[in-house]
Amino acid sequence: MNFGSDNMGPVAPEIMEAIAAANQGTAAAYGADEITSRLDARFSELFETPTRVFPVVTGGAANSIALATLSPPWGSVFCHPESHVNVDECGGPEFYSGGAKLITVAGDDAKLAPEALAAQLKAAWIGVVHSVQPAAVSITQSTECGAVHTPDEVAAIGEVAKEYGLGFHMDGARFANALAHLRCTPAEITWRAGVDILSFGATKGGALAAEAIVVFGDGPTKDLCREIEYRRKRGGHLLSKMRYCSAQLEAYIAGGLWLRLADHANAMAKRLSDGLAALPGTTLAHPTQANEVFITLPERLILALQKDGFGFHRWGDRKTSSTVRLVTSFDTAAEAVDALIAAAKKYLDTSRS
Amino acid sequence: MNFGSDNMGPVAPEIMEAIAAANQGTAAAYGADEITSRLDARFSELFETPTRVFPVVTGGAANSIALATLSPPWGSVFCHPESHVNVDECGGPEFYSGGAKLITVAGDDAKLAPEALAAQLKAAWIGVVHSVQPAAVSITQSTECGAVHTPDEVAAIGEVAKEYGLGFHMDGARFANALAHLRCTPAEITWRAGVDILSFGATKGGALAAEAIVVFGDGPTKDLCREIEYRRKRGGHLLSKMRYCSAQLEAYIAGGLWLRLADHANAMAKRLSDGLAALPGTTLAHPTQANEVFITLPERLILALQKDGFGFHRWGDRKTSSTVRLVTSFDTAAEAVDALIAAAKKYLDTSRS
Amino acid sequence: MNFGSDNMGPVAPEIMEAIAAANQGTAAAYGADEITSRLDARFSELFETPTRVFPVVTGGAANSIALATLSPPWGSVFCHPESHVNVDECGGPEFYSGGAKLITVAGDDAKLAPEALAAQLKAAWIGVVHSVQPAAVSITQSTECGAVHTPDEVAAIGEVAKEYGLGFHMDGARFANALAHLRCTPAEITWRAGVDILSFGATKGGALAAEAIVVFGDGPTKDLCREIEYRRKRGGHLLSKMRYCSAQLEAYIAGGLWLRLADHANAMAKRLSDGLAALPGTTLAHPTQANEVFITLPERLILALQKDGFGFHRWGDRKTSSTVRLVTSFDTAAEAVDALIAAAKKYLDTSRS
């Protein structure tokens, strides 16, 4: 029973079927196929605005290409210290941008605080050649701590970005989980709140390997699209048999599948969170809003659960931290959740007596 | 009936089955899964030497990461003017290496001539700080003109590389087709001939999206592997659900599937080549040794075939060239080949009378 | 009367003479001249160890080339948040290294605290491909706050660097001022304390435009030298008429000139620091150990001094900070220092009454 990561999960049956269905005869290569050609329209409908879609196979690629497009080599990108772009991509954004600088902005639950961002921008040496120049801001939705930005929270950051002329990027590796939590429209937490480019994740949500760089609007952002095409190709991310990637994206959003999958994952996380938080000696480290639970547990409980074969990671210091992360997925069974809670309860009962 | 590219083909049934078979429950992410863990052993057996395998999804990624690992930013990479790394990757090798310089070396049939390479190296300003420094040589097997380097030809280049201390890279996007033509062992045209890193292609051969950076030997090349891991991750090419890529590679080489698929593609190319070359007014531009036919046709024949719905590209100048490229694939039907030949014959008969 | 920066000062007469003396007939270009050829021996003597010297014209070039040599593109460089490499070079180290990441480590007086460094390294994901890998540590001597690392303090950092296999770089834009304060040998605060590469500054000390990348030892560091040569050339920093830059460096260290110039600058800073600190309502922000004074002044005093024509900068927030930086130089007159103190005293006396 593995709560290590939603990356460890399988591929949803509907998406496997779409891949199989795409496997018919020849098709134009490099994204000129029919399925890929439909994606712009599909996403434009979903986001209620003209939208361009560039499929890639990893979130790291989507994020790095997006940020390189929003920042010159001498630019700075504002992000949370715990953000994936800052700590989990081995410097991918720096590589793709030609050496842009990521500058961290604090905030609770891995959300970037708009006031802190505004304060740092106010103090930045804008126009001073000795300093990198503020170019973009990047937030994660849902965050690396399992929290979700409300539309107002996104918009507040968007306003600061707009005031300083920054590009606004959203890392949406778990975008579906945020949306399932918020019950709002995709538009409300993206372009309507000022987001220019979204890294739209599907892999963690149930795809095989499919993410999309999603560019909103038909105004100035249109100019970014040409750049994205060259950056994607040059980075080795233009798939020859693109149809199989595009088919995943199409199936993922078709008929609300993505939100149903995310709903289940979120529900399982809530069930797990509630069950563990009710136990003595445990403390939730962050609110459980998406499909991740961050909870501080007694050290001996951590060891006992690991011994029982439950998979999960300590968070922060990966060797010594007493806060653990438990991630649920579209295919997490309620039984698995209950088994973990029961095991924890049993251990705590036993050790107390 | 499409002879445009082997990139346009579908996925071989055996490989689709392997993907489906991999879709069972959770598995460790980022290549720590069981299937990926087996690949080193599988390829070591195939190549008869200790071999490390790094799966990626495009040949561009494999080539760029390999060359960046073999060349410092101030290095030069010797390659054929028509090589994929030189003209078809939008500067990917330059990007990944931090600005290394590709220097072209002429040769027939897109093979790099070892004497020309030696002459250019002799004249190079080795150790002179004003000049980029020779670092690597890259060849394509089979070549962009559908020709195949013999083991002796590879070894001759390998000897020059060794003499000058260059890394030796082989772009094997159509490696299987070369091997099917040569009927030799994989070892004979790679590490035994001096190759350090092979971009092992499977996508064109029948996979969905699977290539591998293959590093040979357990000597100095071992040191390259750590670098490849970081470059791959940083480039956004470390797949979270790696198992689905690795499963393709495993199935591709299992039980000789890859060679059977390549055999068929090669046979269809030969059938097409022989059929067209026998017609009046046609001239083969290159020998047909793999799965590509390059043939000069009367302009009106080109137009007639296109009108009949046969898909293929003009080669060289994409608008005006009278030499066309016809590519066969693992699933090219003999009937399709015969239909094209018949159509050509019919047109020529008609136009002559 | 300008206390804005030691960058604003003129060139010391002895150095101007050396430039003039170098202006005799032809000389080999690109550093093959006699003066440049002598520098290795001169610096080896000065540092009491085999030393290689690479002249460049800016500290930014010296720092960026040094750090790029010590860190791969996927590496991290640990430095103080206020360090010049982090905030004053517009991302130069990121550019030269191909996207390495600067990670900040806190510490008083812009000194990097060795315990904090050790703690961050202990928590770093060493060997984990998702994270940049610790590659180097960089400190500034004297620091951006006018403080000086003692030999023991440098050595403590050097030990942590050694334990984790990091390269150790020292930004010595004001190296002479540190040495003049410490009255120790150059060796004691560099290679004997673990420093691998020193950016040896002369421009701020009285040269026209002359800095040197100084590499110590004849062991493994020797391998770095070849790399530095190519990086310097490629960066456009290999001067054709190198002799004029080398002549500055030679004259600067000849007969202890550099330390005499630094002694004077330090003495003037002390005089200024003591004078201002004795006034009511002022507080030294950092100890005055080199040629910079950081002092918090009443807002109206700042405005009054600026109105009187004294040149200096607010520190931190350049518009609102009440802490100012006053920099002295080899040619700062005692009269200028006394005039500023007198003006401040007069203003405070007046405003109080």
Add this chain to the structure above:
Amino acid sequence: MNFGSDNMGPVAPEIMEAIAAANQGTAAAYGADEITSRLDARFSELFETPTRVFPVVTGGAANSIALATLSPPWGSVFCHPESHVNVDECGGPEFYSGGAKLITVAGDDAKLAPEALAAQLKAAWIGVVHSVQPAAVSITQSTECGAVHTPDEVAAIGEVAKEYGLGFHMDGARFANALAHLRCTPAEITWRAGVDILSFGATKGGALAAEAIVVFGDGPTKDLCREIEYRRKRGGHLLSKMRYCSAQLEAYIAGGLWLRLADHANAMAKRLSDGLAALPGTTLAHPTQANEVFITLPERLILALQKDGFGFHRWGDRKTSSTVRLVTSFDTAAEAVDALIAAAKKYLDTSRS
């Protein structure tokens, strides 16, 4: 008597005086000084159009920053195979641009042939994502073979550049020598002929270390200037004591000094060229239009002259070529020229008898 390179020469007295004159008290750093502030006006007058000037210390820096500004990382820069940017800067343009590709275009006397350029551009895959995209063209004036582009020749290239929307860069390391030969205005061979950015050289002409990135016009090129500022700083090329570099540039162009210096160098080259070409068994390899002579000599004459202590380089293959390059400078004495001719004559007379 050294004809090795104009890089080996000293600094012209007028320029040394300007440096000394700049050495008065404090001055604003990083180019905010009075001398630097005057440069835009001085060059605007010289070039008869609004002109922005960015001083740097090497031609390599000027060229690399200019080309990086004109080409995106996925762009291509068209230049002559023998151009300095292609062979003498250790990949500097590739480094600064983030991996742009230099594509060579043939032409006599190291001039880029406009028809060849047009043909290559016509065949280029413009808008095709697999290929780097044509972004700039760079020519050298005077060329690496000592030839000079006429205004019409420059304009012909400028027209092709304009037709394809390419930026047009001129490497003017020996710009003065070209102008002295042509007796036209600086405007006629630069912006009036379509040049966007000029690397204006002074070092080879008699300065200590002073080049300038010169941007013409107040239209779209103005946008490039902001980018140049950040690229220059980031590259470590923003001098703190800028006044000493700017003073060289100011003195160089003041009162026509630069053209007088170039006139002398050109005259000495002509004298040398005529003298040697008149001897039996010698053949000029290129017309002598600037300050360089390329002449094919009998092997034994080369050895004899070298034995006599005359300094010069073989051209092409640096060890075996029988064509030598002889460079004159602003301080080349007629006696030195005559001595070389006489020595050659004497040797040939002797060896014949």
